Amino acid sequence: MQSIHFRNHLFAFQPGDLAMHENLMPCIILGRRAPVRVSGQTTDIEANAECIRPGVPHCVTVRDGGADIVYFDGLRLEGSNDFASLDGEWHGLPDAFKTADRVRITSFRNRLNGDTVPPDQSVMQLIRQIYDDPLRRMSQTDLAHAIGIERTLALRHFKDTTGQTFRKFKIWAAMVRATQLALRGEGIGNAGLAAGFSDASHLTRTAATVFGVTPTQGLSGLSGLISVEA
Incomplete structure:
Protein backbone atom coordinates (compact mmCIF):
# COMPACT_ATOMS: atom_id res chain seq x y z
CA MET A 1 0.00 0.00 0.00
CA GLN A 2 1.29 3.45 -0.90
CA SER A 3 2.37 5.52 2.09
CA ILE A 4 0.30 8.52 3.12
CA HIS A 5 2.22 11.75 3.69
CA PHE A 6 1.49 15.03 5.42
CA ARG A 7 0.27 17.96 3.36
CA ASN A 8 2.15 21.21 2.94
CA HIS A 9 0.54 24.57 2.23
CA LEU A 10 1.73 27.67 0.38
CA PHE A 11 -0.16 30.88 1.19
CA ALA A 12 0.64 33.92 -0.97
CA PHE A 13 0.27 37.17 1.03
CA GLN A 14 0.24 40.78 -0.09
CA PRO A 15 2.09 43.48 1.92
CA GLY A 16 0.59 44.12 5.35
CA ASP A 17 0.70 43.19 9.01
CA LEU A 18 -0.29 39.99 10.80
CA ALA A 19 -1.18 40.59 14.45
CA MET A 20 0.14 38.52 17.35
CA HIS A 21 -0.70 34.84 16.84
CA GLU A 22 0.70 31.32 17.25
CA ASN A 23 1.24 29.00 14.30
CA LEU A 24 -0.16 25.50 14.60
CA MET A 25 2.46 24.12 12.20
CA PRO A 26 6.12 24.95 11.43
CA CYS A 27 6.15 27.98 9.17
CA ILE A 28 8.53 29.31 6.52
CA ILE A 29 8.16 32.98 5.46
CA LEU A 30 9.82 34.12 2.23
CA GLY A 31 9.86 37.83 1.38
CA ARG A 32 9.58 38.29 -2.38
CA ARG A 33 11.35 41.65 -2.78
CA ALA A 34 12.05 42.81 0.76
CA PRO A 35 12.90 41.23 4.13
CA VAL A 36 10.06 40.16 6.41
CA ARG A 37 10.08 41.26 10.04
CA VAL A 38 8.97 38.77 12.71
CA SER A 39 8.57 40.06 16.27
CA GLY A 40 8.15 37.77 19.26
CA GLN A 41 7.74 38.54 22.92
CA THR A 42 11.51 38.68 23.49
CA THR A 43 13.09 38.32 20.02
CA ASP A 44 12.88 40.18 16.70
CA ILE A 45 14.25 38.92 13.41
CA GLU A 46 14.32 40.47 9.95
CA ALA A 47 15.36 38.36 6.96
CA ASN A 48 14.38 37.33 3.45
CA ALA A 49 13.72 33.75 4.55
CA GLU A 50 12.74 32.72 8.08
CA CYS A 51 11.51 29.67 9.97
CA ILE A 52 9.06 30.00 12.87
CA ARG A 53 8.43 27.26 15.43
CA PRO A 54 4.76 26.43 16.16
CA GLY A 55 3.25 27.65 19.42
CA VAL A 56 5.41 30.79 19.59
CA PRO A 57 3.49 34.10 19.89
CA HIS A 58 4.64 36.52 17.18
CA CYS A 59 3.52 39.20 14.74
CA VAL A 60 4.68 39.69 11.16
CA THR A 61 5.28 42.67 8.87
CA VAL A 62 5.20 41.78 5.17
CA ARG A 63 6.74 44.55 3.08
CA ASP A 64 6.85 45.56 -0.59
CA GLY A 65 6.29 42.68 -2.99
CA GLY A 66 4.46 40.49 -0.49
CA ALA A 67 5.55 37.12 0.83
CA ASP A 68 5.06 33.40 0.39
CA ILE A 69 4.21 31.66 3.66
CA VAL A 70 4.61 27.89 3.80
CA GLY A 88 18.65 31.96 -0.21
CA GLU A 89 17.99 28.50 -1.63
CA ASP A 120 2.70 5.61 11.75
CA GLN A 121 0.43 4.85 8.80
CA SER A 122 -2.53 4.04 11.07
CA VAL A 123 -2.37 7.65 12.25
CA MET A 124 -1.78 8.92 8.72
CA GLN A 125 -4.96 7.21 7.52
CA LEU A 126 -6.86 9.27 10.09
CA ILE A 127 -4.94 12.38 9.03
CA ARG A 128 -6.13 11.89 5.46
CA GLN A 129 -9.73 11.59 6.68
CA ILE A 130 -9.34 14.81 8.66
CA TYR A 131 -7.87 16.57 5.62
CA ASP A 132 -10.57 15.34 3.26
CA ASP A 133 -13.56 15.84 5.55
CA PRO A 134 -12.91 18.28 8.42
CA LEU A 135 -16.68 18.51 8.93
CA ARG A 136 -16.72 14.89 10.10
CA ARG A 137 -17.05 14.54 13.88
CA MET A 138 -14.09 12.37 14.84
CA SER A 139 -13.91 11.85 18.60
CA GLN A 140 -11.03 10.81 20.83
CA THR A 141 -12.75 7.44 21.15
CA ASP A 142 -12.77 7.12 17.35
CA LEU A 143 -9.04 7.89 17.36
CA ALA A 144 -8.30 5.24 19.99
CA HIS A 145 -10.40 2.64 18.19
CA ALA A 146 -8.72 3.30 14.84
CA ILE A 147 -5.21 3.05 16.28
CA GLY A 148 -6.09 0.16 18.55
CA ILE A 149 -4.79 1.51 21.86
CA GLU A 150 -6.23 3.16 24.98
CA ARG A 151 -7.56 6.73 24.56
CA THR A 152 -4.88 8.58 26.56
CA LEU A 153 -2.11 6.63 24.84
CA ALA A 154 -3.75 7.27 21.46
CA LEU A 155 -3.79 11.04 22.06
CA ARG A 156 -0.12 10.96 23.08
CA HIS A 157 0.79 8.84 20.06
CA PHE A 158 -1.08 11.22 17.75
CA LYS A 159 0.90 14.19 19.07
CA ASP A 160 4.17 12.26 18.86
CA THR A 161 3.38 11.49 15.20
CA THR A 162 2.08 14.89 14.09
CA GLY A 163 3.75 17.34 16.48
CA GLN A 164 0.33 18.72 17.38
CA THR A 165 -2.60 17.74 19.58
CA PHE A 166 -5.58 15.92 18.09
CA ARG A 167 -7.86 18.92 18.67
CA LYS A 168 -5.49 21.51 17.22
CA PHE A 169 -4.68 19.40 14.17
CA ALA A 194 -18.60 23.58 5.25
CA ALA A 195 -15.27 23.23 7.07
CA GLY A 196 -16.88 22.43 10.42
CA PHE A 197 -17.05 25.82 12.17
CA SER A 198 -20.27 26.63 14.00
CA ASP A 199 -20.71 30.04 12.34
CA ALA A 200 -18.84 32.93 10.71
CA SER A 201 -17.80 34.44 14.05
CA HIS A 202 -16.30 31.11 15.12
CA LEU A 203 -14.21 31.09 11.94
CA THR A 204 -13.24 34.74 12.49
CA ARG A 205 -11.99 34.09 16.03
CA THR A 206 -10.04 31.03 14.96
CA ALA A 207 -8.43 32.79 11.99
CA ALA A 208 -7.28 35.60 14.29
CA THR A 209 -5.67 33.04 16.61
CA VAL A 210 -4.04 30.97 13.87
CA PHE A 211 -3.06 33.60 11.27
CA GLY A 212 -3.27 36.95 13.04
CA VAL A 213 -6.07 38.13 10.72
CA THR A 214 -9.82 37.91 10.38
CA PRO A 215 -10.97 35.88 7.35
CA THR A 216 -12.03 39.07 5.53
CA GLN A 217 -8.75 40.85 6.26
CA GLY A 218 -6.77 37.77 5.35
CA LEU A 219 -8.53 37.21 2.05
CA SER A 220 -8.02 40.84 1.07
CA GLY A 221 -4.28 40.23 1.25
CA LEU A 222 -4.30 36.60 0.15
CA SER A 223 -3.66 35.88 -3.51
CA GLY A 224 -3.52 32.10 -3.45
CA LEU A 225 -3.24 28.82 -1.60
CA ILE A 226 -1.60 25.62 -2.88
CA SER A 227 -1.57 22.36 -0.90
CA VAL A 228 0.71 19.46 -1.83
CA GLU A 229 1.15 16.11 -0.09
CA ALA A 230 4.83 15.26 0.34
Whole structure:
Protein backbone atom coordinates (compact mmCIF):
# COMPACT_ATOMS: atom_id res chain seq x y z
CA MET A 1 0.00 0.00 0.00
CA GLN A 2 1.29 3.45 -0.90
CA SER A 3 2.37 5.52 2.09
CA ILE A 4 0.30 8.52 3.12
CA HIS A 5 2.22 11.75 3.69
CA PHE A 6 1.49 15.03 5.42
CA ARG A 7 0.27 17.96 3.36
CA ASN A 8 2.15 21.21 2.94
CA HIS A 9 0.54 24.57 2.23
CA LEU A 10 1.73 27.67 0.38
CA PHE A 11 -0.16 30.88 1.19
CA ALA A 12 0.64 33.92 -0.97
CA PHE A 13 0.27 37.17 1.03
CA GLN A 14 0.24 40.78 -0.09
CA PRO A 15 2.09 43.48 1.92
CA GLY A 16 0.59 44.12 5.35
CA ASP A 17 0.70 43.19 9.01
CA LEU A 18 -0.29 39.99 10.80
CA ALA A 19 -1.18 40.59 14.45
CA MET A 20 0.14 38.52 17.35
CA HIS A 21 -0.70 34.84 16.84
CA GLU A 22 0.70 31.32 17.25
CA ASN A 23 1.24 29.00 14.30
CA LEU A 24 -0.16 25.50 14.60
CA MET A 25 2.46 24.12 12.20
CA PRO A 26 6.12 24.95 11.43
CA CYS A 27 6.15 27.98 9.17
CA ILE A 28 8.53 29.31 6.52
CA ILE A 29 8.16 32.98 5.46
CA LEU A 30 9.82 34.12 2.23
CA GLY A 31 9.86 37.83 1.38
CA ARG A 32 9.58 38.29 -2.38
CA ARG A 33 11.35 41.65 -2.78
CA ALA A 34 12.05 42.81 0.76
CA PRO A 35 12.90 41.23 4.13
CA VAL A 36 10.06 40.16 6.41
CA ARG A 37 10.08 41.26 10.04
CA VAL A 38 8.97 38.77 12.71
CA SER A 39 8.57 40.06 16.27
CA GLY A 40 8.15 37.77 19.26
CA GLN A 41 7.74 38.54 22.92
CA THR A 42 11.51 38.68 23.49
CA THR A 43 13.09 38.32 20.02
CA ASP A 44 12.88 40.18 16.70
CA ILE A 45 14.25 38.92 13.41
CA GLU A 46 14.32 40.47 9.95
CA ALA A 47 15.36 38.36 6.96
CA ASN A 48 14.38 37.33 3.45
CA ALA A 49 13.72 33.75 4.55
CA GLU A 50 12.74 32.72 8.08
CA CYS A 51 11.51 29.67 9.97
CA ILE A 52 9.06 30.00 12.87
CA ARG A 53 8.43 27.26 15.43
CA PRO A 54 4.76 26.43 16.16
CA GLY A 55 3.25 27.65 19.42
CA VAL A 56 5.41 30.79 19.59
CA PRO A 57 3.49 34.10 19.89
CA HIS A 58 4.64 36.52 17.18
CA CYS A 59 3.52 39.20 14.74
CA VAL A 60 4.68 39.69 11.16
CA THR A 61 5.28 42.67 8.87
CA VAL A 62 5.20 41.78 5.17
CA ARG A 63 6.74 44.55 3.08
CA ASP A 64 6.85 45.56 -0.59
CA GLY A 65 6.29 42.68 -2.99
CA GLY A 66 4.46 40.49 -0.49
CA ALA A 67 5.55 37.12 0.83
CA ASP A 68 5.06 33.40 0.39
CA ILE A 69 4.21 31.66 3.66
CA VAL A 70 4.61 27.89 3.80
CA TYR A 71 3.32 25.54 6.49
CA PHE A 72 4.87 22.08 6.80
CA ASP A 73 2.29 19.85 8.49
CA GLY A 74 3.71 17.24 10.85
CA LEU A 75 7.32 18.46 10.61
CA ARG A 76 9.38 18.07 13.80
CA LEU A 77 11.91 20.91 13.74
CA GLU A 78 15.52 20.42 14.75
CA GLY A 79 17.01 22.77 17.34
CA SER A 80 15.25 24.92 19.92
CA ASN A 81 15.22 28.44 18.44
CA ASP A 82 11.82 30.10 18.11
CA PHE A 83 12.90 31.92 14.93
CA ALA A 84 15.73 31.19 12.50
CA SER A 85 17.06 32.80 9.31
CA LEU A 86 17.33 30.53 6.27
CA ASP A 87 19.61 30.69 3.23
CA GLY A 88 18.65 31.96 -0.21
CA GLU A 89 17.99 28.50 -1.63
CA TRP A 90 14.66 28.50 0.19
CA HIS A 91 13.32 30.97 -2.36
CA GLY A 92 13.02 28.00 -4.72
CA LEU A 93 10.34 26.48 -2.48
CA PRO A 94 7.35 28.38 -3.98
CA ASP A 95 8.24 27.10 -7.47
CA ALA A 96 8.19 23.54 -6.11
CA PHE A 97 4.61 24.13 -4.96
CA LYS A 98 3.56 25.69 -8.26
CA THR A 99 4.81 22.64 -10.15
CA ALA A 100 3.59 20.18 -7.47
CA ASP A 101 7.16 18.85 -7.24
CA ARG A 102 6.74 16.48 -4.29
CA VAL A 103 10.35 15.31 -4.38
CA ARG A 104 11.68 18.85 -4.12
CA ILE A 105 9.22 19.81 -1.37
CA THR A 106 10.28 16.72 0.57
CA SER A 107 13.93 17.73 0.19
CA PHE A 108 13.15 21.13 1.72
CA ARG A 109 11.25 19.45 4.58
CA ASN A 110 14.19 17.16 5.25
CA ARG A 111 16.51 20.13 5.75
CA LEU A 112 14.58 21.00 8.90
CA ASN A 113 13.30 17.60 9.95
CA GLY A 114 14.42 16.51 13.40
CA ASP A 115 12.64 13.14 13.24
CA THR A 116 13.63 10.66 10.53
CA VAL A 117 11.26 7.91 11.72
CA PRO A 118 8.45 7.40 9.14
CA PRO A 119 5.04 8.37 10.56
CA ASP A 120 2.70 5.61 11.75
CA GLN A 121 0.43 4.85 8.80
CA SER A 122 -2.53 4.04 11.07
CA VAL A 123 -2.37 7.65 12.25
CA MET A 124 -1.78 8.92 8.72
CA GLN A 125 -4.96 7.21 7.52
CA LEU A 126 -6.86 9.27 10.09
CA ILE A 127 -4.94 12.38 9.03
CA ARG A 128 -6.13 11.89 5.46
CA GLN A 129 -9.73 11.59 6.68
CA ILE A 130 -9.34 14.81 8.66
CA TYR A 131 -7.87 16.57 5.62
CA ASP A 132 -10.57 15.34 3.26
CA ASP A 133 -13.56 15.84 5.55
CA PRO A 134 -12.91 18.28 8.42
CA LEU A 135 -16.68 18.51 8.93
CA ARG A 136 -16.72 14.89 10.10
CA ARG A 137 -17.05 14.54 13.88
CA MET A 138 -14.09 12.37 14.84
CA SER A 139 -13.91 11.85 18.60
CA GLN A 140 -11.03 10.81 20.83
CA THR A 141 -12.75 7.44 21.15
CA ASP A 142 -12.77 7.12 17.35
CA LEU A 143 -9.04 7.89 17.36
CA ALA A 144 -8.30 5.24 19.99
CA HIS A 145 -10.40 2.64 18.19
CA ALA A 146 -8.72 3.30 14.84
CA ILE A 147 -5.21 3.05 16.28
CA GLY A 148 -6.09 0.16 18.55
CA ILE A 149 -4.79 1.51 21.86
CA GLU A 150 -6.23 3.16 24.98
CA ARG A 151 -7.56 6.73 24.56
CA THR A 152 -4.88 8.58 26.56
CA LEU A 153 -2.11 6.63 24.84
CA ALA A 154 -3.75 7.27 21.46
CA LEU A 155 -3.79 11.04 22.06
CA ARG A 156 -0.12 10.96 23.08
CA HIS A 157 0.79 8.84 20.06
CA PHE A 158 -1.08 11.22 17.75
CA LYS A 159 0.90 14.19 19.07
CA ASP A 160 4.17 12.26 18.86
CA THR A 161 3.38 11.49 15.20
CA THR A 162 2.08 14.89 14.09
CA GLY A 163 3.75 17.34 16.48
CA GLN A 164 0.33 18.72 17.38
CA THR A 165 -2.60 17.74 19.58
CA PHE A 166 -5.58 15.92 18.09
CA ARG A 167 -7.86 18.92 18.67
CA LYS A 168 -5.49 21.51 17.22
CA PHE A 169 -4.68 19.40 14.17
CA LYS A 170 -8.41 19.21 13.38
CA ILE A 171 -8.69 22.99 13.81
CA TRP A 172 -5.78 23.50 11.41
CA ALA A 173 -7.26 21.20 8.76
CA ALA A 174 -10.58 23.04 9.04
CA MET A 175 -8.88 26.44 8.65
CA VAL A 176 -7.08 25.30 5.50
CA ARG A 177 -10.32 23.90 4.04
CA ALA A 178 -12.27 27.08 4.85
CA THR A 179 -9.59 29.18 3.14
CA GLN A 180 -9.64 26.94 0.07
CA LEU A 181 -13.42 27.22 -0.21
CA ALA A 182 -13.40 30.99 0.27
CA LEU A 183 -10.80 31.40 -2.48
CA ARG A 184 -13.08 29.41 -4.79
CA GLY A 185 -15.81 31.98 -4.26
CA GLU A 186 -17.74 30.71 -1.23
CA GLY A 187 -18.87 33.34 1.24
CA ILE A 188 -16.99 33.41 4.54
CA GLY A 189 -19.97 32.06 6.49
CA ASN A 190 -20.65 29.18 4.09
CA ALA A 191 -16.96 28.32 3.85
CA GLY A 192 -16.75 28.14 7.63
CA LEU A 193 -19.83 25.95 7.97
CA ALA A 194 -18.60 23.58 5.25
CA ALA A 195 -15.27 23.23 7.07
CA GLY A 196 -16.88 22.43 10.42
CA PHE A 197 -17.05 25.82 12.17
CA SER A 198 -20.27 26.63 14.00
CA ASP A 199 -20.71 30.04 12.34
CA ALA A 200 -18.84 32.93 10.71
CA SER A 201 -17.80 34.44 14.05
CA HIS A 202 -16.30 31.11 15.12
CA LEU A 203 -14.21 31.09 11.94
CA THR A 204 -13.24 34.74 12.49
CA ARG A 205 -11.99 34.09 16.03
CA THR A 206 -10.04 31.03 14.96
CA ALA A 207 -8.43 32.79 11.99
CA ALA A 208 -7.28 35.60 14.29
CA THR A 209 -5.67 33.04 16.61
CA VAL A 210 -4.04 30.97 13.87
CA PHE A 211 -3.06 33.60 11.27
CA GLY A 212 -3.27 36.95 13.04
CA VAL A 213 -6.07 38.13 10.72
CA THR A 214 -9.82 37.91 10.38
CA PRO A 215 -10.97 35.88 7.35
CA THR A 216 -12.03 39.07 5.53
CA GLN A 217 -8.75 40.85 6.26
CA GLY A 218 -6.77 37.77 5.35
CA LEU A 219 -8.53 37.21 2.05
CA SER A 220 -8.02 40.84 1.07
CA GLY A 221 -4.28 40.23 1.25
CA LEU A 222 -4.30 36.60 0.15
CA SER A 223 -3.66 35.88 -3.51
CA GLY A 224 -3.52 32.10 -3.45
CA LEU A 225 -3.24 28.82 -1.60
CA ILE A 226 -1.60 25.62 -2.88
CA SER A 227 -1.57 22.36 -0.90
CA VAL A 228 0.71 19.46 -1.83
CA GLU A 229 1.15 16.11 -0.09
CA ALA A 230 4.83 15.26 0.34
